[in-house]
Amino acid sequence: MPDQDHTKAQLLEQIATLQQRVIALELTVTQQQQVEVALERQVQAGTEQYQQAIAFDTMLKRITDQVRDSLDESQILQTVVQALGLGLGVDCCDTALYDLDQGLSTICYEYTTLSAPPAQGKVVQLQASFHQVHPQLLQGQCVQFCEHGRNPIRPINSRVAILACPLFDDQGVLGDLWLVRCQPDGFNELEVRLAQQVANQCAIALRQARLYQTAQAQVVELEKLHQLKDDFLNTVSHELRTPMTNIRMATQMLEVSLRQAGLFEAEPSRVTRYFQILQEECQREINLINNLLDLARLDAEVEPLVLTTIQLQVWLPSITKPFLERTRNQQQRLELELAAVLPPLITDRSHLERILQELLQNACKYTPAGATITVTAQTTATLLQLSVSNSGVTLPASELTRIFDKFYRVHNHDPWRHGGTGLGLALVKKLVAQLGGTIRAESVADQVTFTVQLPLQPQPLKPAATAS
Structure with a gap:
């Protein structure tokens, strides 16, 4: 009997050990499954992030090409808000331009899916903005925050996430770009980077458009000045033509009188030389006047060819x-x-x-x-x-x-x-x-x-x- 009891005890001990091993193995399998699930989620998240990054790069290139092909400031701003609003699936996107001398920000274009009153055209004092956002934007910093119904520009009765990016370059801040999402989760790193890059490209395009507008204004002003100069020369030419013709006729009559008086000797004298200079300069001025009038007629394009x-x-x-x-x-x-x-x-x-x-x-x-x-x-x-x-x-x-x-x-x-x-x-x-x-x-x-x-x-x- 003692031998049987001992054998039974050993058997029970082996069974207990096996049960512990089974439990440990089950735990290991469970942990392995959890690890695999976690890894799968990480891979899926990484894949989604990679796909999102590729999509954002494509979107950035498309927006950049569109704004750089335009020299129209309004078209640039409208393209940015429409493309970025749709591309990020936000509830609202707008752009504003600054008047730094007056300390004002004016919302120029807006994309929105909200039922709230439109914000386009509204003006904000830069130093009195809510959440003190504009002072940070003026420093070239992006700002992300959440708020609930306290936005004086666009009152929304829910908690929203807002991302504001400055439109700035090496010459200063031109305006800003705002994105609003009716979810408190905010914007991820890729979305923030895309918004910043779009804002930078928008600033470059705006600066180019303004340089072009300045150049065009200078061209128009120069054309006006040239026209004024030509009008003045034409008027003066008309006014001078008759007196110069009279001077030439008087010079010719004077030459006849001087020759009859014997004042033109055979050998050239100072009188002869002075008279020659008078005739040459008179003819030169008449040629100038005639050339100016001929140019005026050609510019007018009123005379048909013969x-x-x-x-x-x-x-x-x-x-x-x-x-x-x-x-x-x-x-x-x-x-x-x-x-x-x-x-x-x-x-x-x-x-x-x-x-x-x-x-x-x-x-x-x-x-x-x-x-x-x-x-x-x-x-x-x-x-x-x-x-x-x-x-x-x-x-x-x-x-x-x-x-x-x-x-x-x-x-x-x-x-x-x-x-x-x-x-x-x-x-x-x-x-x-x-x-x-x-x-x-x-x-x-x-x-x-x-x-x-x-x-x-x-x-x-x-x-x-x-x-x-």
């Missing part, structure tokens, strides 16, 4: 012939190079004559002694290319970019000291444009070339055609 057919082989030598004596006197060479065949040109004869004369006068003025002036004419199927070049001078690129501006004169390249009005090339450019052509200036290898391209058969809107 089209004629020009035989270039005959016409071009007749235009260059008067300049032969002048170039000989200045020890220059004038050469005319024409293509073997030049088709007839249909254009305004007076305009083309003025263009070529101005270019030749310009070449004579700036070509040194011993150098060559060359007039070249050639054609393509539809265009006449007319070039006037002069050797012995080179112009820098800075001169070429301004050479067609009104009153601009090339510096230190007038060996004959003829002077000028600074309007000749500006007038040429206007005339060429009215004929439907183009003109360009080039300077290479100690040579300056003006090249005019004109259509052989233009079709103006208001032709008054004749034939010759």
Whole structure:
């Protein structure tokens, strides 16, 4: 019997040990399951966070592209509130702009799903805002907080989470961006980062839009000033034309009287020289007035072209012939190079004559002694290319970019000291444009070339055609 009792005791002990092991194993399995569930939740949360991060990056890129493509301040703000409000699924999103001089914040655009009265257009004192939010925003800090029904801008009878981000750059704070969610849980880290990034991109776009608006305002102001200047010059030109004509006539009569009185001797005297200066300066002022009036007429675009057919082989030598004596006197060479065949040109004869004369006068003025002036004419199927070049001078690129501006004169390249009005090339450019052509200036290898391209058969809107 003792042996049986001992055996029974051992058996009971083994059973108890097995039961403990089973319990321990069950506990281990339970813990393992809990760990697996926890890990699964972590993986799921990480996956959701990763997917949210990708979605937010895509949203940020889309919003950035939209606001950077616009230079309209209103469109930028409206795009931001609409895209961010829908993208984050918030109940309200608005943007405000600051007037720092007045200490005011004005809500410009709003996206909302709430039934509360709209907040767009409302104005807030920056230093008297609830929760002292605006002072923090003015420091460039984002603010997240919860509140319940104490918002004077948008009263909501429930506890809400609010995220406010400043619109600021290195030049200061421009405004703010507010997000409202009717849940007290608030905004997670990814949502806060997205809101900050959108606010930063919005600030950049706003600054670019304002710079553009400033530039446009300056352009408009400059155009007004140019128009005032042109109006003034035109008025003065009209007022001066008659007295200058009278002065020239009086000068001519005075010359006749002085010659009859024998005051002009055979040898040049001081009286002769003074009288010559008087005539030259009088003619110079008359040329200036006429050029100004011609430019005014071209700007007005009220005179139709008078089209004629020009035989270039005959016409071009007749235009260059008067300049032969002048170039000989200045020890220059004038050469005319024409293509073997030049088709007839249909254009305004007076305009083309003025263009070529101005270019030749310009070449004579700036070509040194011993150098060559060359007039070249050639054609393509539809265009006449007319070039006037002069050797012995080179112009820098800075001169070429301004050479067609009104009153601009090339510096230190007038060996004959003829002077000028600074309007000749500006007038040429206007005339060429009215004929439907183009003109360009080039300077290479100690040579300056003006090249005019004109259509052989233009079709103006208001032709008054004749034939010759």
